[in-house]
Amino acid sequence: MCVDLNGVLDRYRGWKDPAHWDPPRRGAAGFLARLASEFQVIVFTTRYAPDARRWLRQHGLLRHVTAVTDRKPAAHVFVDDRAVCFTGSFRATLASVRSFKAHWEETGDRPASAARSRARNRMHRASKRPASGEPRSE
16 A cells, blocks of 8 residues: 655645645544554655655654655555546546646645646647647557
8 A cells, every 4th residue: 555645644735845844634644544454554755765754753654654665666556646547548547637636736725836837737738739630649
C-alpha cells in the first residue's frame, strides 16, 4: 500500500520551496493506523526521503509507516492526490488527464501559482496536439 505525502497526508496547497512543509491533514494518523493494521504502508514522495521521514516522525506518523521512498515501488494500490485511474480506455484517460484538478486546486484558497501552473500545462498540451489532418494516436 503506497500513500503519497504531499496532498494526501498533509494540507498541501501547492509548492512553495524545499524548506516549506505543510501541517498534517486532520485524520492522517488514524488513516495510516488503519491501513497499517492490514497492509505494509510505504509513503512515497518527490521530496528527499530523509526529510520526509523527519516530517513523519515530527508529527507522530512514522510509527505507522514501513518505508519512505521517492521511487515508485510495487504496490497493491496507490493513494495519491495527483492521479488519474486508468480504466482500460486511453480515450477516457486522456479526457480525465485534460480535465484533472487535484482536490486542493478545487478550493477557493489555492495559491495563484496553481492557476498559473494549470494554464501553462494547458498551453503545453495544446502544443503537443497534432495539427488537423495528422493522424491521432490513442
